[in-house]
Amino acid sequence: MTSKDTVATEPAQDAPADTPADRRRWIALAVLMTACFMDLVDATIVNIALPSLQRDLDTSFSTLQWVTAGYALAFAVGLITGGRLGDIYGRRKIFLLGIGGFTVASLLCGIAADPAMLVGSRLLQGAMAALMVPQVLSIIHVTFPAHERGKVFGMFGAVVGLGAVCGPLLGALLTQWDLAGLGWRPIFLINLPVGIAGLVLGRRFIEESRAPQALRLDLVGMALVSAGLLALLLPLTTGREHDWPLWGFVLMASSAPILAAFLAYERAKSRRDGSPLVELSLFRVRSFAAGIGVQIAFSTTLGVFFLIWTLYMQFGLGWSALHAGLTGVPFSIACSAAAGMSVGKLVPLLGARRTLQTGALTMAAGAVVYLLVAERYGMGIASWQMALPLVLMGAGMGMVFSALTDAVLSEVPQQHAGSASGLINTTNQMGFALGLAFTSVAYFSVVDERLPAEGSRAFVTAFGHAMWWVAAVLGVVFALMYALPKRAAQHAEAGVADAPEPGAEALLPEPAPEPVRV
Structure with missing residues (x-):
């Protein structure tokens, strides 16, 4: 079994410097950092291009809200479940699935022919980020010994800061340049070479790991919390455009009992098997x-x-x-x-x-x-x-x-x-x-x-x-x-x-x- 196929369930132990394994893990870290940078830039790059996007697709302001809110909502709902999937099925496997899906979703955003396709692609992008991002810190945890993690997290923080600065500027430049007459589309298409490189290098250099006693998935809890949040956010985002219809208020009112049912289910699941979503x-x-x-x-x-x-x-x-x-x-x-x-x-x-x-x-x-x-x-x-x-x-x-x-x-x-x-x-x-x-x-x-x-x-x-x-x-x-x-x-x-x-x-x-x- 090769090193990339090894399944680790415990934190990394101290290893001699400058060994082949040492060099591999630093390359793996570079892949993880690049994936995070791609996600962070994509989160910050979109808002600056919204006016160009609105003119090109002739879309409403509520659709512009969903281009940004849809990503954040899908990301939020999927974060905890994404982490559990990595614990159960392998963090490298779920990371590669996430970065591959994120790349495909970026392509779909870049070629979106209408507002509905763009919003749907952004929801997919957020869901894939929820698979990819939670694996990064857990892979670092099992790859690097404790005495090195401070330096690694310092590098991670620098990447976050760089993403915060580069995202808006990169989005502005790509939109302003109007490359090949594509307008705002390059802000998504730029993810394609980065994502493909991450897939290839991640498969080669990231070692597989799982939690020794992974918790079970809580699919019912995830469905309930997603339905409750959607019932609240959908009318708030689109209600104004439809002159605040009755169905919007009914949906918002229904979010409270749905979320109450979620809490009741989580209490019961905690007593039953000790693995609630929350x-x-x-x-x-x-x-x-x-x-x-x-x-x-x-x-x-x-x-x-x-x-x-x-x-x-x-x-x-x-x-x-x-x-x-x-x-x-x-x-x-x-x-x-x-x-x-x-x-x-x-x-x-x-x-x-x-x-x-x-x-x-x-x-x-x-x-x-x-x-x-x-x-x-x-x-x-x-x-x-x-x-x-x-x-x-x-x-x-x-x-x-x-x-x-x-x-x-x-x-x-x-x-x-x-x-x-x-x-x-x-x-x-x-x-x-x-x-x-x-x-x-x-x-x-x-x-x-x-x-x-x-x-x-x-x-x-x-x-x-x-x-x-x-x-x-x-x-x-x-x-x-x-x-x-x-x-x-x-x-x-x-x-x-x-x-x-x-x-x-x-x-x-x-x-x-x-x-x-x-």
Whole structure:
């Protein structure tokens, strides 16, 4: 049996440097990092091309919402199940399935002939990312010994930061260049050579691994939570376009009993076989329950902001994709810098809660400054006049995301750390999808009302209206943070931190914040 066919079920042991196995695992790491970079760039690259996409396909604003929200929702719903599939059937196998499916979905997005095909392809892309991404950290866990993982996670964080900066710029350049007259389509087609290379190299250099005692799949739980979320998000996203029909309110009302049925089923499944999709006992931990509330509220805010921001600059101010992409650079730089400073300096000095609250207040201050600047300069605003509020908002976001995971997990029992981490990543994506859906109420309803009389100025007016929502929700986030511990507790004793619960490796928290969707 070759090394690539070996099935590992335990964390990697120390290995001599510069051996063939050592070189293989660093190549495997490069493949994993490249796949993550592809996913992160794809998540950030789309918004900047939305105006070009809307003109080319002559589609509605609700469809544009689904192009972004569909990806986030499919990603969120599939994350935990994707991790379990890797534990059961092999992480390399599921990773290769995910990257292959992601590549095919990217091709389908790039050749989409109509809005329905594009939205369907984006849903598929998000589902494939949910298979691919959870395997990355679990493969690293079984491939690298403990003393090397700090360096590896540092590299991982650098890739996340690079993706946050490169995504908007790459999307702007590809859209602006209009390669071969393809317009926005290269933002998806660029994934094809990267995905094919990842398949070939991943098959050769990534070793197979499984959890020694993998949990069972919870297909009924997945179906119930998917139905409940869809019943809530579908009317919010499309209701405005159909003049808020009765069926939309019925669907939204039905989401509550569906999600209640999901909770009841999860309790029963936990008693029956101990393998629910969601470990409900975690919500008895006050800091975890509050942290999940913070995560959802904060991600909802980001979902609103990043969609309305690009529409404001391109539809409202008439800027090109490249102009809008370059305007966002101060945000990305400030976010990356603050994330590193937060964990390394602010948390030890101020404690987790004060650091998080400082981040929330900084971002809220940036939103208010942005409102004042946008109101003062109106349609004549320049990129440099946006720099200060964008730096404040980026710095606030970096402080929150970098410190939030430790604060939320600080009082969680060690045996449930994997499940808790998976829920944090999942609720991050769900909150983002919810924010994208809420733009119908916070932004597009104002555009619809004012567009006939004001023209492009309606997008500027709507931006100001929606930014008050952003500032208000950040105030709620600040208040929720009082339920978090002042300082993150050390919930893993020496020698225990390196041994997570069986099947939990795929759900370990990401070492850096999810990149901004600019």
